[in-house]
Amino acid sequence: MSCLVIAELENGTPNRPSLAAISAxxxxxxxxxxxxxxxxxxxxxxKIKNVKKIYSFKNxxxxxVAEDLVNCLKQIAANYKYIIAPSGTFSKNFIPRLAANLxxxxxTDIIKIHDKNTFDRPIYAGNAIATVRSHDxxxxxxxxxxAFQPFAQDGGSAEVELLPDLLEGNHSKFINxxxxxxxRPELSSAKIIVSGGRGVGSKDNFKIIEELADxxxxxxxxxxxxxxxxxxxxxxQVGQTGKVVAxxxxxAVGISGAIQHLAGMKDSKVIVAINKDEDAPIFQVADYxxxxxxxxxxxxxxxxx
Amino acid sequence: MKAxxxxxxxxxxxxxIRVKQDNSGVEKENVKMSMNPFDEIAVEEAIRLKEKNLIDxxxxxxxxxxxxxxxxxxxxxxxxxxxxxxKTDNELEPLAIAKILKYFVEKEESDITILGKQAIDDDYNxxxxxxxxxxxxxxxxxxxxxxxxxxxxxxxxxIDGGLETLKINLPCIITTDLRLNEPRYASLPNIMKAxxxxxxxxxxxxLNLEITNRLEILEVKAPPERGGSVKMLDNYSExxxxxxxxEGIL
Numbered sequence: 001m002s003c004l005v006i007a008e009l010e011n012g013t014p015n016r017p018s019l020a021a022i023s024a025x026x027x028x029x030x031x032x033x034x035x036x037x038x039x040x041x042x043x044x045x046x047k048i049k050n051v052k053k054i055y056s057f058k059n060x061x062x063x064x065v066a067e068d069l070v071n072c073l074k075q076i077a078a079n080y081k082y083i084i085a086p087s088g089t090f091s092k093n094f095i096p097r098l099a100a101n102l103x104x105x106x107x108t109d110i111i112k113i114h115d116k117n118t119f120d121r122p123i124y125a126g127n128a129i130a131t132v133r134s135h136d137x138x139x140x141x142x143x144x145x146x147a148f149q150p151f152a153q154d155g156g157s158a159e160v161e162l163l164p165d166l167l168e169g170n171h172s173k174f175i176n177x178x179x180x181x182x183x184r185p186e187l188s189s190a191k192i193i194v195s196g197g198r199g200v201g202s203k204d205n206f207k208i209i210e211e212l213a214d215x216x217x218x219x220x221x222x223x224x225x226x227x228x229x230x231x232x233x234x235x236x237q238v239g240q241t242g243k244v245v246a247x248x249x250x251x252a253v254g255i256s257g258a259i260q261h262l263a264g265m266k267d268s269k270v271i272v273a274i275n276k277d278e279d280a281p282i283f284q285v286a287d288y289x290x291x292x293x294x295x296x297x298x299x300x301x302x303x304x305x
Numbered sequence: 306m307k308a309x310x311x312x313x314x315x316x317x318x319x320x321x322i323r324v325k326q327d328n329s330g331v332e333k334e335n336v337k338m339s340m341n342p343f344d345e346i347a348v349e350e351a352i353r354l355k356e357k358n359l360i361d362x363x364x365x366x367x368x369x370x371x372x373x374x375x376x377x378x379x380x381x382x383x384x385x386x387x388x389x390x391x392k393t394d395n396e397l398e399p400l401a402i403a404k405i406l407k408y409f410v411e412k413e414e415s416d417i418t419i420l421g422k423q424a425i426d427d428d429y430n431x432x433x434x435x436x437x438x439x440x441x442x443x444x445x446x447x448x449x450x451x452x453x454x455x456x457x458x459x460x461x462x463x464i465d466g467g468l469e470t471l472k473i474n475l476p477c478i479i480t481t482d483l484r485l486n487e488p489r490y491a492s493l494p495n496i497m498k499a500x501x502x503x504x505x506x507x508x509x510x511x512l513n514l515e516i517t518n519r520l521e522i523l524e525v526k527a528p529p530e531r532g533g534s535v536k537m538l539d540n541y542s543e544x545x546x547x548x549x550x551x552e553g554i555l
Contacts, residue, residue: 065471066434067443089465093446096399096431100438105400105519108429118523123427124322128331131523171474172443175459179467186466192554216555227483234449234463234484240428241483249554259321266531270552272544273535289537290544301541305555 002052003029003082006073008090012041014048016189017086017145019152024143025084026050026151027113032084034158035076037061042160049153054160061166063174066094068166074101076163080138087142087244088188099140106140107132111147125240126263145188146246146267180233187236190219192249195238195265198225199254199275199294206231208295209253212302221245223261239264254294257282274298306360306475308351309415310385311406312344312367314376315426328524331426340376343421345383346481349488350451351419352384359453360417362386366409368402370394374504381499382491388504391512399431401516406432407439408512415476417458422447422480433480443473447482 003025007018014022014036025032033053036045038060045054055076077083077098085091087109099106111129112120118133119141187193194216196209206226213220221238222231238245240260250268255261257273257280265271266285273286276293283289290297316322317337325332340348351363363385367373370392377388391405410418423430437444445451445460449468452459461470463482491499509516538544548555 063469065443066437066446070438089447089463092430093434093444096434097438097444099400099431100403100435103400105398106431107520108431121428122528123525124316124331125425125428126528127322128324128525129528130525133521133523134519135521136519169443171477172445173472175470175472177464177467177469182466224483233467234482235466237483240425241423249548249552270548270554272548283535283537285531286535288544288547289535290541291537292540297541301545304541304545 002080003032003084004035004077004080005032006035006083006085006091008086008088009036009038010186010189012038013044015086016150017088017143019150020145020148021084021086021143022048022151023148024110024113024141025082028082028116035073037064039162046158046160047154047156048151048158049156051156051158054158055163056160058162058165063177064166065172065174066097067169067172069094070097070101071169072163072166073098077138078102083138083140085142087144091142095140095142102138104136104138104140105134106142107134108142109144110141111144122263125260126266127259144244146244180235184213185217185219187219187221187238187243187245190245190247192216192218192251193221193238193245193247193268194218194251194253195221195223195255196226196231196253197223197255198229199256200226200231201254203231205295208298212251212298215302215305221265223255223258225256225258252282252286253298255282256280257285306416307362307364307413308354308360308417308419309364309366309410309413310344310347310351310380311418311420311432312348312365312376312380313341313421313424314338314367314369314373315341315424318342318425324525324527328526330522330525338372338376340379341421341424343423343425343481345488346483346485347419347421348380348383348385349486350481351417352489353486354417354451354453355384364389364413364415366391366406368393368397368405368509377504378499379491381502382496383489384495387502390504390506391509392506393509395518397516398518398520399429399435401518402432403435403439404514404516405509405512406436408514410436410440410476417475417477417479419479419481422482433478437478440478442476442478444478444480445471445473446480448479449482449484451479451485
């Protein structure tokens, strides 16, 4: 009995949230097994310390649907005491479905481990923290990537077990995917994020945010208000209902600071708020504040940096 | 064709919640309660499918104490046809909720079951997917567009970095994301009309389902405050200066 971590890869190796999930897992068990969907860089992944075994598919798997993935995973997962994945859109889609097959109640989005079966997780958009004890025989967890350090030790030599190709079911078919092409860093792993809110005013005006982000090699974020207003697509949304981020620098531009947005960024190391309304709640969580018109201030900053 | 929509009564979106003094939970006395916003989107989507004559009846299910009837009533006022309240005073977890919903999806022979992707109180984001797994129905989570095509649904879903479209056969489970639609306000005549729409009230124990919570909530605390207070700067040069020289970030 041990611990299976289902990892997401970026350029062939576990991404930052997956490395954080590995750190969390190693607080629970001394060694772990990993499951990955792409064998291309398996020799690199094998070196991660304290990984005993890696399950990988023979060929890289793209565009998998939750139904097929769960049908494959349920046999493997049944042998483990812990099944762990990084929190995110990908795991949210299949972890609960896998749990249904194993009759388990997952604890999602954990931010702290108290002991073998007791965890903290945020509720009410991070406005409260619940300490939860699981009484399940197998404990399924998703780990919030910003709450644990990414695991960075190597020297391991895991064995590899190749899995047969996934069987495709008849009831759910992948049709297509539109990925927004971007040279910018991923929101969840960026060191700097420049985020725009309703104050930005329009889709066109978001260019101001983009220009500053490009100058800083930063990712772009947005508040729910900006997404609702159609300025930018939902995958840029930072907050309770979007992504939870914790970069070294978070620059909030024209964001008032609704509770649900604060929940997604308040763990950032340094927060800068730029807003024309000096009473905006965003200033209560910011380290540095600048009251002013973003349409003049932001281009000036972009020019000066 | 029939749609079943699951709704949850939660503390209203705009209320700033307070953790109870004894750390046993969140204060719910004298606090405004509303339908979970993602569930409103689910109700709206079912109504739009009905307006396109793709489905004939919308059944709304909720689980909780007597006052959950209000939440069901507001879904009826939006345009759902009838309601089911499963009565229990216990706060149930997603696995337990999904087991109850499974019973009604099968009993009602629902073709399209729509749920909000997440409740804004416990933030689990699990019930729809668990329900899909229990029923072994295809699922499309985080939907931003739903189209009927032949005997299947074409669902565009929000994923990391963009959108993905799946084709899922009926019967199916769909969970809603923010941009799927903008829920309507119930008009006064519809609010009046909703008063005469039927709500079946069923005690949970009458269903004879084996349901136990697996998680024990030991305590609920307020989150740690962010240390220090904001330093207001006079102009952008000062800002660049502190970020470069004090914080060493730029």
